[in-house]
Amino acid sequence: MNEAITIQEAQEMVDQWIKKYGVRYFDILTNMACLTEEVGEVARVIARKYGEQSFKEGDKANLGEELTDVLWVLICLANQTGVNLTEEFRKNMEKKTRRDSTRHLNNQKLQ
Numbered sequence: 001m002n003e004a005i006t007i008q009e010a011q012e013m014v015d016q017w018i019k020k021y022g023v024r025y026f027d028i029l030t031n032m033a034c035l036t037e038e039v040g041e042v043a044r045v046i047a048r049k050y051g052e053q054s055f056k057e058g059d060k061a062n063l064g065e066e067l068t069d070v071l072w073v074l075i076c077l078a079n080q081t082g083v084n085l086t087e088e089f090r091k092n093m094e095k096k097t098r099r100d101s102t103r104h105l106n107n108q109k110l111q
Contacts, residue, residue: 007086014075025080035073042066 005013018025026034045063047053055061078085104110 007089008084010071011075011079011085014072015079018076018079025076028077028080031073031076031080035070035077038066038069038073042070 025031041060042063044059045061045066048055048059049061049063060066075085077083
C-alpha cells in the first residue's frame, strides 16, 4: 500500500478494521485513556532520541510507529463521536490562517 491515504479513507479503514477484527470500539473513556498512554510513548521516544535520557533495554525506538498509534486512537475517537476529521482539519487550518497569518512572522523569538 504505497498510495497516499486521505484522512477520510483512514477513518473508513479504521472503522472497517474494528468491525472485522476488533469486535467493537472500546468505550470512549477507555480510548481516551489509550490516547493518553500512546502520547506518553511518543514522549518517551522523543526524550530518549532527542533529549538527554538514554534508551532502556527493551525500549521501542520507532517514533513513526508510536505516532501512528496516536493517530489510530485519535481516529477511533473521531469515528465514535461522529467527527469528520477532514472537515474539522480544513476548518482548523482556515482558523489558524486567519488568526496567525502574521503572528509568527512578526515574533522576534522566531527570527
